[in-house]
Amino acid sequence: MGDWKRAVCYTIFSFVFFCLYSGFSTVWGQEEEEINPKKLFEYHCATCHGENGKGTKRGRELKAPDLADSDWQAQKKDEEILNSIINGKNKMPRWSDKLKPEEIQALAGYVRKLVPKKRT
Structure with a gap:
């Protein structure tokens, strides 16, 4: 050739x-895939917190907070929410062993969006 x-x-x-x-x-x-915080929340958190953040029967028994409550949201700093996801709190497991830092950040941001919007 x-x-x-x-x-x-x-x-x-x-x-x-x-x-x-x-x-x-x-x-x-x-x-790299785009992070979908809603799907992460539904998969890892909804068992106790419910898909809307208001909590499930199991979550209420474990004293999980109502994440959609505007008073609860107002009392919590972003760092506190991040810390709870990373290290766990009370009966909530630590997620730092199973989730990437960017997934944890996305989840924390999603928690902030669970408060129902007020109608004007």
Whole structure:
């Protein structure tokens, strides 16, 4: 095979390999996924806090706060919410072992959004 044919074949092979690798990296999860705080909350927190933050029967038995209560929200600093998620509190488990720091930040922000909007 001539040198120019070998060069063309090598170029085509390299291009195809690069394209396939780029496509597979997305499929195999090598690209970072966008964090969905609502889904994180539903998966990790809703068992006790309920999907709306108001609490479930189990959560009330464990004395979990009503996260949708505007008075509770007003009393809590962002750092306190973060600390509770990271280290746990009372019967609540620590999530720092299972969640990434950016997921914990997203959850804390989501907790702040659980307060029903006041109608004007």
